[in-house]
Amino acid sequence: MDLRTSGGPASAKEKEAVDSVISKLEKPSSVETNGKIAHVSHGIPFDNKGGQRDLLLPALHAIQERIGWISHGALDYLSLQLGVPPAETYGVASFYAMFSLEETPSTVIHACDDIACRAAKNADPAAFMNDKYGEPNSDLNGLMWIRSPCLGRCEEGSAALVQRAGEPHRRILLAPVDASSLADEMRKPSDQWTSTDSARVPQRGTDASALRLLKRVGVVDPLSIDSYRSHGGYEPLRRALDIGPENVIREIKDAKLMGRGGAAFPTAVKWESVARNSVRPHYFVCNADESEPGTFKDRVIMEQDPFSIVEGLTIAGFATGSEKGYIYIRGEYPLGEERISNAVSMAMKKGLLGRNIMGRGFDFDIEVRRGAGAYIAGEETALFNSIEGKRAEPRNKPPFPAQAGLFNKPTGVNNVETLINVLEILSIGGPDFAQIGTPDSTGTRLFCLSGSVNNPGLYEAPFGIKLGELLDMAGGITAGKALKTILLGGAAGSFVGPDQLDIRLSFEGVRAAGVTLGSGVIMVFDQDADMDQVILRIAQFFREESCGQCVPCRVGTQRLEELLTRIVNGTTMGSRNDELALLGKVSTVMRESSICGLGQTAANAVESAFKLGLAGG
């Protein structure tokens, strides 16, 4: 196979960056990066059949981190090292928001410009960055700021991610920030920059005994496996190994556990079909790509109780006969990634991962992978593509992951919250777990409360709690304000009105109300919220996060944004009702004919806002 490249040579630093990731690979024999043609004599195939294409994203990250952008020469060098055609590598790099394909200042500040942070009273990050530095995307003496979608720090109400390239390269997530605290941090030498390490779990102080999933948050030392074990850690895995894979699945089935990642699919069904598949190997993936605007629950677990995720994934791997697990963490969560990576290596050292776990003949490894700025990579099949070193375009289903998932092998995939429920189930037993919550929605649920409440933060409550009760737990609406609306389930969810506080937060309760729990988002807006801008921002979010593969979503999200802009600006084509009719047609084709959940749900929140009379005057 000949690969032809078109750029100049890579610099020594660029080569070093690539080699740091793929040094273990046997190098093709006649690679030249400055010549036109290179013969890749080992014939490393382009897909994953024995090739190492899955190192593409890690290698792009390495270049981005050390150099600050990915030059043509660097891209060619990487392509030749992996035997991936340069056009394909370019296609992958240009898909992700965290990779820059033109020379970029070494420090880039991603200021959260999403609905929760925009509502921050005195510290809307994009607004203060604009005041202080002017327009985004321009070089300000080695620094650039850009607008970012939700950074998963909504409970603090103003977040920024700072990426600094070079030596040392840094990536930190700060919240809450304002212009001066950000400037203070940036004045420190960059090796002293640190991500904010805090978790708002208000129940910790008032009602700690109600916590099952969050019981260790703020209690254990997230860096210490001994601390984790002294708080009950690794007892569930021991029990799993005692009772064997079939009985673990039986417990999950008895518990009636449903996935917490949004689609509410029965976990046992998924596990069983992976376990029973005769094709080998099996993989298990933990979906920690949490990017749904308003969601921060998985981040809190990753940062404060990382071993629980590693243990949950290990049990999932055991029950499904998987050889290898992956944890795919969004690139905007540096502290979460650090802690998870630490947890994986500690577990490895203690014989809780790797060969012969707990001396019981079970082998399982976990690899941590980093996303690169793409909400769509959270869709499970897009996530597989991303791990495989491809554009995060969702695949057509069927086949489902349990039949042909990661590397086309039978694959289980679960959300972080789903996996930590497994620990609780193995601790108290499936039948007892099923007693919590409602008959059809068992267990507890994590709720991400943000916006105009007195005590925003991460809450845990049994399914079936009323929306109003949850607001009360969070101290009620901000003093002196009146409730206008609540966004339930995230940007892909819907708005509900102040008269709907009796909705029961269970799968059946929200279904009856025609809404969804999604990823557990409860974002509260008071009378002062500019709902026109909120729904326009939601439409822009989907417009910017669509992978672009299918027509209804690629063009539909663009038209939706245009249509809302007209309504908000009062420049409608025809009457307002004409516009609303057109909105209905566009949202119908998106819902009915898009490939994946992104396009199918992109118009939900917007439509619900119009139904409630919240938007467009």
Place this chain on the structure above:
Amino acid sequence: MNDGIAVAIRRSVKITLDGKEVAAPEGSSILQTCRSHGIDIPTLCYLENLTPVNTCRLCMVEVEGSRTLVPSCSRKIESGMVIRTDSQRVSDSRKMVLELLASSVDMSIVSPELGAWMERYQVDKERFGPLAAPSQIGDRGKTRAGHHHKNDGTIAATVAEPTRVDNNQYVRDYSRCVLCYRCVEACGTDAQNTFAIALGGRGFEAHITTEFDVALPESACVYCGNCVAVCPTNALMFKIEHDLRQVSKWDESKQTITRTICPYCGVGCNLEIHEQDNRIVKVTSPLDHDVTHGMLCVKGRFGFEFING
């Protein structure tokens, strides 16, 4: 090319198609089944000799029990499936898909079938407002993923940009590109294994590109022209046709097609020589030819230029 060889005896499966019970070989797609029963289903990204990518969403049908519509090109039939191809829901979806496309992409020169479908669904390309003017070549590819220039909503954003003429074999007019992925598949694993082009960017800015948008002569392109052969909307066009169209001299009614075997090597590829005014204006190969499946190499495709002189 995923079908083809396996025509061994297949079990037959019973399904209900628009109210009628029919039997079809197991493993057939809904689309194949419909077409063999005389039901016309519009398609755009689908081509029988390429792996279905099911991205255009034009071929959607109703399948009982499915919450959403289903792409007929890639969904296989299953015993007992109840399929509707003629409901209001289906035709509303197809109309809207075509309108979304036509509002963003120049679909003025398309195949006769596609033209007929656009007529059938009464496609109004200005339904979302007047169309935006072309951007500069390369601009659409420069946006960082996840960022875009917001417009004021009164004009409909399009993918329009000037035609790229950077070699003597074929031109690329991405104003006409519907992102059917066919060219990428033909250049890649489905035929050519050259991988000169790929999808770049994402969302509305997704586009077909070489690495860093280099011109074709600098890219890995070997000018087999197979991408041009599979393009459904003339976004890729042979240079001769492009030049003749520029001076309004392209005239299919004056063209003759002669079938012959390619003289260059021993493989035996079938060629269709398109002639107009005593000049070879295009060389194609039949899709159903079992040697080529419509694909040729640079010699078969462009070797005639020696003859034209």
